[in-house]
Amino acid sequence: MAVELNKIFESFDRNSIFKDKSLLQTNYNPKTILHRDQQIKQIASILAPVLRGERTSNLFLYGKTGTGKTLSIQYVKDELLKRASKESNFKLKIEYLNCKMKKVSDTEYRILAELIKKLGVEVPSTGLPTQSIYNKFIEIIDNEKQLLVLILDEIDQAVKKENGNFLYNLTRLNSELSKSQVCVVGISNNLTFLDTLDPRVRSSLSEEEIVFPPYDALQLKEILNERCGVAFKEKVLEEGVVAKCAAFAAREHGDARRAFDLLRIAGELAERDDSKKVFLKYIDEANMKIEKDKILDVIKSEPKQFQLVLHSIIQLSETKKNEPFFTGDVYNFYQEVCQKNKIEILTQRRVGDIIQEFDMLGIINVRVISKGRGGRMREIKLAIGKKIIDQAKKIIEDSLNYL
Ligand SMILES: Nc1ncnc2c1ncn2[C@@H]1O[C@H](COP(=O)(O)OP(=O)(O)OP(=O)(O)O)[C@@H](O)[C@H]1O
Numbered sequence: 001m002a003v004e005l006n007k008i009f010e011s012f013d014r015n016s017i018f019k020d021k022s023l024l025q026t027n028y029n030p031k032t033i034l035h036r037d038q039q040i041k042q043i044a045s046i047l048a049p050v051l052r053g054e055r056t057s058n059l060f061l062y063g064k065t066g067t068g069k070t071l072s073i074q075y076v077k078d079e080l081l082k083r084a085s086k087e088s089n090f091k092l093k094i095e096y097l098n099c100k101m102k103k104v105s106d107t108e109y110r111i112l113a114e115l116i117k118k119l120g121v122e123v124p125s126t127g128l129p130t131q132s133i134y135n136k137f138i139e140i141i142d143n144e145k146q147l148l149v150l151i152l153d154e155i156d157q158a159v160k161k162e163n164g165n166f167l168y169n170l171t172r173l174n175s176e177l178s179k180s181q182v183c184v185v186g187i188s189n190n191l192t193f194l195d196t197l198d199p200r201v202r203s204s205l206s207e208e209e210i211v212f213p214p215y216d217a218l219q220l221k222e223i224l225n226e227r228c229g230v231a232f233k234e235k236v237l238e239e240g241v242v243a244k245c246a247a248f249a250a251r252e253h254g255d256a257r258r259a260f261d262l263l264r265i266a267g268e269l270a271e272r273d274d275s276k277k278v279f280l281k282y283i284d285e286a287n288m289k290i291e292k293d294k295i296l297d298v299i300k301s302e303p304k305q306f307q308l309v310l311h312s313i314i315q316l317s318e319t320k321k322n323e324p325f326f327t328g329d330v331y332n333f334y335q336e337v338c339q340k341n342k343i344e345i346l347t348q349r350r351v352g353d354i355i356q357e358f359d360m361l362g363i364i365n366v367r368v369i370s371k372g373r374g375g376r377m378r379e380i381k382l383a384i385g386k387k388i389i390d391q392a393k394k395i396i397e398d399s400l401n402y403l
């Protein structure tokens with residue numbers, strides 16, 4: 001045994017692919033930000049008055065995932081703080097908070113508690129009434145004359161359960177302060193998020209708006225190339241590898257994070273194969289792996305009723321082998337499972353919606369077949385491979401623990 005392991009460790013020791021893999025990891029903060037000059041300058045000119053102690057307009061940044069929003073705002077934040085500490089004779093604070101919190105029931109409370117903590121005061125992370133923690137927040141800000149810039153990343157996550165109450169309070173904050181002033185920078189990758197808000201909250205939150213467009217393949221290529229030389233050993237990338245990652249990620253709405261993931265995972269696959277080079281085929285494999293993980297993540301996070309419908313589809317496709325089956329068959333099977341396990345049965349229409357969502361997620365393919373006289377049936381086929389199906393089954397069984 002020892003010998004076998006030695007061989008594995010040795011090949012990793014030799015590490016012929018990566019020079020410094022951390023540059024490709026998602027939490028890496030690059031020193032240069034390409035193709036975002038315009039957005040960075042816009043943010044800077046909107047926020048610059050804070051250096052003179054003036055409150056600025058609230059600002060809203062949006063664009064799809066991996067388009068450099070977080071990166072850009074962090075950069076401007078750091079630059080502003082560098083300047084402020086040298087020149088100003090008043091207090092400027094810029095606090096960044098990501099509103100995506102792990103499964104907490106009272107998101108508003110948690111966000112306020114986190115912000116208070118960032119301002120240097122300890123509060124219990126649960127327990128107090130939300131109103132009292134809100135009052136505490138105001139009291140702390142207004143404790144001294146200061147200008148506070150609150151950057152709330154993934155702000156759409158803050159309103160999921162609170163019906164926008166939190167944002168309403170936030171946009172009215174200044175009317176409750178006497179000594180201090182607050183400006184809010186909201187960030188979201190949900191392009192329709194603003195439309196879902198109360199018009200008053202919306203207009204206050206997005207006094208200024210900046211859009212982050214997707215990167216195109218050429219831009220992604222340059223962004224990747226910038227780090228390749230330091231991340232990989234010399235000459236380990238087959239010609240065209242970077243271009244291929246860029247092309248895949250551009251297709252996937254211009255997501256730079258996706259581009260780096262592809263490159264890193266392809267490198268890891270090459271390393272595991274003890275390959276001397278990252279060949280083009282590893283990009284395809286990396287892409288499949290990412291797709292697979294994405295689908296399994298979706299299945300994991302879906303509510304039980306979704307899992308029950310998917311369970312029914314998987315079971316049917318296994319018993320029917322190559323025979324076609326339809327929405328009605330799925331509904332019948334689903335009903336039986338619900339009855340057997342004493343679970344509430346959703347209407348056929350609702351199950352139809354769920355099936356449509358699976359279609360959209362690429363988990364199944366739905367084909368509409370005309371049956372004459374305007375009748376139609378929807379034929380359902382699983383669109384995921386055997387390996388993923390097996391893992392999906394395991395996830396569903398663990399989560400439902402009956403069936
Ligand atoms: N212009 C760029 N130059 C260099 N690296 C970039 C650039 N844009 C994005 N990246 C890389 O992609 C990753 C994702 O970028 P960022 O976190 O800013 O995306 P985002 O727009 O905030 O996405 P999300 O909406 O998912 O939070 C960064 O960690 C960085 O490594």
Ligand SMILES: [Mg+2]
Pocket residue numbers: 069070071153
């Ligand atoms: Mg972000």
